[in-house]
Amino acid sequence: MSVIGYCRVSTNDQTITNQQQQIAESGYQVTKWFTDNAVSGAVKASERQGFSDMLNYVREGDTLVCVAIDRLGRNTIDVLQTVELLQSKGVKVISLREGFDLSTPVGKAMLTMMAGLASLEKDLIAERRAAGIKRAKSEGVHCGRPRKATSEQVTQMINAGMSPREIMSQLQISKASFYRLKQGS
CATH class of the missing domain: 3.40.50.1390 (Resolvase, N-terminal catalytic domain)
Known part of the structure; x- marks a missing residue:
């Protein structure tokens, strides 16, 4: 014992x-x-x-x-x-x-x-967090990981004659992000 x-x-x-x-x-x-x-x-x-x-x-x-x-x-x-x-x-x-x-x-x-x-308290905290995120998004606040680049930046760089590889390198974005942002412009 x-x-x-x-x-x-x-x-x-x-x-x-x-x-x-x-x-x-x-x-x-x-x-x-x-x-x-x-x-x-x-x-x-x-x-x-x-x-x-x-x-x-x-x-x-x-x-x-x-x-x-x-x-x-x-x-x-x-x-x-x-x-x-x-x-x-x-x-x-x-x-x-x-x-x-x-x-x-x-x-x-x-x-x-x-x-x-x-457990109830944990669920209530998650509910309040979700409501806060929803409110912030409705006010135009970006939630989540910080954006490295925007479609406007990619478009400007393409118009300036930069190659996709140069744009990806300068903005430090992946190939998938480059093409996603390019399509968004």
């Missing part, structure tokens, strides 16, 4: 030290740490090296502690499957931020609701 700590950070700019400190300050005497550095929560838990190693290590009666359920994943289904897999192995899952034991019936219900709310 060991206490296992799991920490994950999404970028190289972040460190797992704060998460390890939070777990230790909460009174857990961690026997073994498993970590994933610079791994997005969008990557399925089972596909992360540190998490996979932890799954192979844990035994019935162990307790897994993490600072928040979003360290396990951001996708509702993945988080629920991950917790169910751990529970099927007889592992108790504790999330500090949410303040509940995910292996109890109340903890599972809370996990389901919180994961659902996190």
